[in-house]
Amino acid sequence: MAWPEGKDIKIVTKNFGVPGSNKISVYMSRGGWQVFNKALAQEPAALIEEVKKSNLRGRGGAGFPTGMKWSFLPKDAPTTYLVVNADESEPGTCKDRELLALDPHLLLEGMLISSYAIGCKHAYIYIRGEMMREAQIVQNAIDEAYDAGFLGKPLQVAGGKTFKLDITLHRGAGAYICGEETGLLNSLEGKRGWPRMKPPFPAIKGLFDAPTAVNNVETIMNLPEIISKGAEYFAKIGMNRSGGTRIVCVSGHVNMPGVYELPIGIPFRELVFDVCGGIPNGRKFKGLIPGGSSMPPLDESELDVPVEFDALMTDPRIKDVEIKPGVPFDLGGGRRLKTMAGSGGVVVFDDSTDVVRLCARIMQFYAHESCGQCTPCREGSGWLARVCKRVASGEGRPGDVELMANVAGGIAGNTICALGDATAWPMLGFLTKFRADFEAKIRKVA
Amino acid sequence: MALEFNEQTKQHVDRILSRYPNKQAALIPVLHVCQEEFGHLSEEVVDLVSRTLSVPHAHIHGVVTFYTMLHEKKVGRHELMVCTNISCMLKGGYDILEHLEKRLGIKRGETTDDGGFTLIEEECLAACANAPMMICGSEYFLDLTPQKVDEILVRLGSVGSDSGSARPRRATPIPRKA
Ligand SMILES: Cc1cc2nc3c(=O)[nH]c(=O)nc-3n(C[C@H](O)[C@H](O)[C@H](O)COP(=O)(O)O)c2cc1C
Ligand code: SF4
Ligand code: FES
Numbered sequence: 319m320a321w322p323e324g325k326d327i328k329i330v331t332k333n334f335g336v337p338g339s340n341k342i343s344v345y346m347s348r349g350g351w352q353v354f355n356k357a358l359a360q361e362p363a364a365l366i367e368e369v370k371k372s373n374l375r376g377r378g379g380a381g382f383p384t385g386m387k388w389s390f391l392p393k394d395a396p397t398t399y400l401v402v403n404a405d406e407s408e409p410g411t412c413k414d415r416e417l418l419a420l421d422p423h424l425l426l427e428g429m430l431i432s433s434y435a436i437g438c439k440h441a442y443i444y445i446r447g448e449m450m451r452e453a454q455i456v457q458n459a460i461d462e463a464y465d466a467g468f469l470g471k472p473l474q475v476a477g478g479k480t481f482k483l484d485i486t487l488h489r490g491a492g493a494y495i496c497g498e499e500t501g502l503l504n505s506l507e508g509k510r511g512w513p514r515m516k517p518p519f520p521a522i523k524g525l526f527d528a529p530t531a532v533n534n535v536e537t538i539m540n541l542p543e544i545i546s547k548g549a550e551y552f553a554k555i556g557m558n559r560s561g562g563t564r565i566v567c568v569s570g571h572v573n574m575p576g577v578y579e580l581p582i583g584i585p586f587r588e589l590v591f592d593v594c595g596g597i598p599n600g601r602k603f604k605g606l607i608p609g610g611s612s613m614p615p616l617d618e619s620e621l622d623v624p625v626e627f628d629a630l631m632t633d634p635r636i637k638d639v640e641i642k643p644g645v646p647f648d649l650g651g652g653r654r655l656k657t658m659a660g661s662g663g664v665v666v667f668d669d670s671t672d673v674v675r676l677c678a679r680i681m682q683f684y685a686h687e688s689c690g691q692c693t694p695c696r697e698g699s700g701w702l703a704r705v706c707k708r709v710a711s712g713e714g715r716p717g718d719v720e721l722m723a724n725v726a727g728g729i730a731g732n733t734i735c736a737l738g739d740a741t742a743w744p745m746l747g748f749l750t751k752f753r754a755d756f757e758a759k760i761r762k763v764a
Numbered sequence: 765m766a767l768e769f770n771e772q773t774k775q776h777v778d779r780i781l782s783r784y785p786n787k788q789a790a791l792i793p794v795l796h797v798c799q800e801e802f803g804h805l806s807e808e809v810v811d812l813v814s815r816t817l818s819v820p821h822a823h824i825h826g827v828v829t830f831y832t833m834l835h836e837k838k839v840g841r842h843e844l845m846v847c848t849n850i851s852c853m854l855k856g857g858y859d860i861l862e863h864l865e866k867r868l869g870i871k872r873g874e875t876t877d878d879g880g881f882t883l884i885e886e887e888c889l890a891a892c893a894n895a896p897m898m899i900c901g902s903e904y905f906l907d908l909t910p911q912k913v914d915e916i917l918v919r920l921g922s923v924g925s926d927s928g929s930a931r932p933r934r935a936t937p938i939p940r941k942a
Contacts (some may be wrong), residue, residue, distance in 0.1 A: 409849040409888035447796075447833045448845070448889060450902035457937030486783040486939060491792050491831035494887065508791035508819070510830040526785055569851035569892035576893050611850055611888075663892065665851055679853055683887055 327555060329563050330539040331579040333421045340455050342462040345423040351468055353542040357431040358475040363393075365435040369541075371549035373561030378403055378497075378534030379610065379661050380736075381560070381627035388436050390521035391529040399530040400433045400441040401506065402538055404456075405490055405497040407446060408610035409683060410663025413565040413577050414535040418445070418452040421539070422459035426485065428541035430468065433483050434475065436531055440484045444502050447490040457487050494687040498735045499532040501689070512689050513735035536565055536662075556582030560627045564662055570606075571668040573598045580625070587621040590666055601668035605751065609660020611680045612740030614639050614747020616657065627659045639743070640750045641727050642720070647746055650731060655743065673755045677748040678706040684741035695738040698729040702745055714760040723749055767808040769816075773801055776938055777816065783939050787817040791827060795834055804835045840875040840882035842920050845899050848885050851892035860896045861885055863910045867917060880921060 333339040333348055345351065357365055370385030391398055402425070406414040418425065425443075433441050445453050463469045463485075472480035488506055490496050496505045500514035503525050524530025540562055544552045553561040560582045566589060569575045573595030580593070590596065590603065597603050605615045608630060616623070616636065623633045630636070636656040638646040646654045667676060685703035690696045702725055709718050722745060730742035749756060769777060780793045794817065798809050805813075810824050828834045846864060848857040861883075865871055868881050875882040891897045894906035905916055 406890045407888060410851055410892050411888070412890045412892045412894075415890040446890070447831070448899060451904070454902070454937050457939070460939075484783075487937065489793060489796055491796065492833035493831050505792065506789065508788035508827070509823075510826055526789075567893055569895055570854045575895070607850070665854070665892070667854055671854065676850060676853070679848075679850055683849060686887070 325581055325584070327563060327581055328579055329543045329555075330417060330421070330424065330536055330565065331577075333424065334416075339420050340422050340459060342423055342459065342466060345421070349546075350423055350542075351427055351463075351466070353546045354427050354430045354434075354468070357541075357545045358434055358473060358481060361476050362435045362437060365431070365545075368549045369435070369544060372540075372544045372552040373549075373556070373559050374537065374540055374544060374552065375560055375627055376534055377536035377564070377662065379408065379612075381659055383559075384533065384537055387521065387533075388432075388531055390519070391436050391531060392522070393437075395437065395529045397526075397528040398436050398438045399525040399528055400429060400436060400438040401499075401502065401525055401530055401532045402429060402441070402443040402535055403497065403499065403502060403532055404443050404445040404449075404452075404535045405502060406449075406535075406661075407494045407497050408612065408661040408663060409680070410567065410569060410607060410610050410665040411661040412567045412569070413662060415446075415449055415452055416577055417535050417539060417565075418449070419455050422456045423463065424539045424542060425456075425535060426459060426463050426469070428538040429485060430483055431541045431545060432531070432533070432538055434481055436529075438531075439482065440486065442506060442525070443485065443487045444496070444506055445487060445489055447492045453487060453489055460485055460487060494683075495689045495735075495737060498737060501735065502532065503530065510689075512691055513737075515734055557624065557626055558583075558628050564625060564659070566625060566662050566664050568594050568664045568666065570666040571597055571601065571671070572666050582626050583624045585622050585624050586616065586664075589625060589664065590621070594666075597666070597668050599668075601670055604667050604669045604671055605673065606667065607663070607665040607744070608657055610663040611665070611683065612736075612744060613660045614655065614657040614743050615751055617751045625659065625664075630657050630659045632656065637750065639746045641723055641746065643753070647727065647730070655746070657743075657747065672710065673748060673752045674706065674759055675710040677745065677752075678703070678710040680744050681706045681741065684737065688737060688741075692733040692738065694729045695733045695741065698725050698738075699741045701725045702741065706745070709756060709759050712759060714756075716760060718760055719749060719753065719756050766815075767802075767812045769801075769812070773797065779939055788819050788823075791817060791819060791824070792831070792834075795824075795828065799834065804838050806836070838879070840879050842880060842900050843882045843884060845884045845886040845889065846872075847887065847889045847891075847895070847897055849888040849892075851888070852895040852897060855895040857896040860898065860908050860910070860913060863913055867914065 338344040366388050374384045375381045472482045475481045493511045495501045496511035498513050501511040505511035520530040563579050564582045565579050567577050605617045607615050620636050639655040641647040681703040685699040688695045688699045726742040726745040729738045780790045784790050802809050814821050846861045872885040896908045897906045
């Protein structure tokens, strides 16, 4: 692990706390809108290579390597799109909203660099409908960037050519499933936000049938730093094949909840007990959700694992999620499920927490947000919400634990989009890590 | 006579249209504008949108019913959306919701008789580190306590009275012409 500038290194939140940080004048006085020229002087293919080398991985949920995603877009397509996913609505996640409000120009400069790399002439930002204030701030920033000539005007690029980018802000209208990238594309086309069957992947057939890269806000905001300081520098911050910093949003039972930018690789224990000041009211730690409500939780014995994409999926210190005691859940091909870094939303709960009720609230959420296209997700999420709720309220029946595990096992891997997994995984995770809590509730009834 | 846009809104809609390669893609932004202009998406409004964008009524209905922020019926002047998802629940989000039910004399999902407030139980609103929280229009109310909620109600227009500021009219930013 190498943290060249220590743990205080800031990339995407470097302008937080500066008065007027969302104004173009302030952004430029801090070195902003000065990096893109360096990117535009290179060939697009070289830029994509640079992003690959940086080990930048998607901050939206799946942690997919960004440079690799971009390299899937055909090089000769007449039209391609970049769509920034600013739909942030995974429970426990509250970073993109702050990034949009406090540094919209960093996003726009990152979009200019990214669009040039993939040959996109008109990029869209899909912002969650409820974020009205943030939409106004981002639109003001877009207007300022047009007035300054960074958008809407031809810019000189490598090989004596020119490149012109337009950016449009598009407001959603309230539907969690529009955060899923193909649901988002349908919504942007003026349809219901139903996820699409894959393949074809958006990189081949995305927005308006053209090759499309969908990326999270935070992902794109890293681009200026990668270009200005170089891929190697960026890759060195962080660990394994995950470069840079990560924003973690810590909420729930900690003394100092907040949105923290940290080098990738900080152990959870340090995050909870040092960065966030530990558990309030003299209570003890019980567990945490490591990356938004769709990820299996961790218990006290698993806290030494670092906040890093691959570690959370493979570290032997994390128990396998089980379908029944002693039987690991099979993700396909014998792959085991541990957990994932997800969206960066860390939700901490203390020993006074009714974890069954917590899990039931998560199931209620996914049942509510299922778009209903796939039977396992539509019916299964409803079942899980009802059964988990009855167990939580002390009306559980013998066999309910096995019933929930079976229903969850029937959803995972059998749906069009990952919302199905997002329902099944935490259910199985809570049953694996906190089985005694479920059984105690049912025993009381019996 | 069929409903029409006024001159200013017409220009606004034209600007939106110029940002997309086809008219249907402008549907949700145009519906936002209509909802701000006309309050809710009545049959006449849907008809106007259908004529303007050449999109069938049935498609628009499908879209309006899919998204929680689009309303076919009138809602209160202030829509209070209280988050009860996990981070908020752990910090007392349900207590806040119940407190509001008591103060407003309505249940979640209902509107006060004077049309002043609609109370909605919401999913995560991306402010989890400041739980419990709620939003009203474009305003976020963070780190709530029952006392804070009481102060907010007074500021928004005291419960039961008809005063208080209206919903923000221009929530949808006007885009540039492409
Ligand atoms: C149900 C569901 C909801 C999602 N919601 C979001 C979201 O709100 N924001 C986001 O950036 N990604 C979300 N994603 C992930 C996106 O599908 C996509 O992977 C991501 O935007 C890609 O960007 P990245 O590679 O930069 O992470 C969601 C995925 C699923 C399955
Ligand atoms: S998995 Fe669920 S949310 Fe995703 S497409 Fe199927 S029904 Fe819809
Ligand atoms: S859980 Fe309430 S704002 Fe996220």
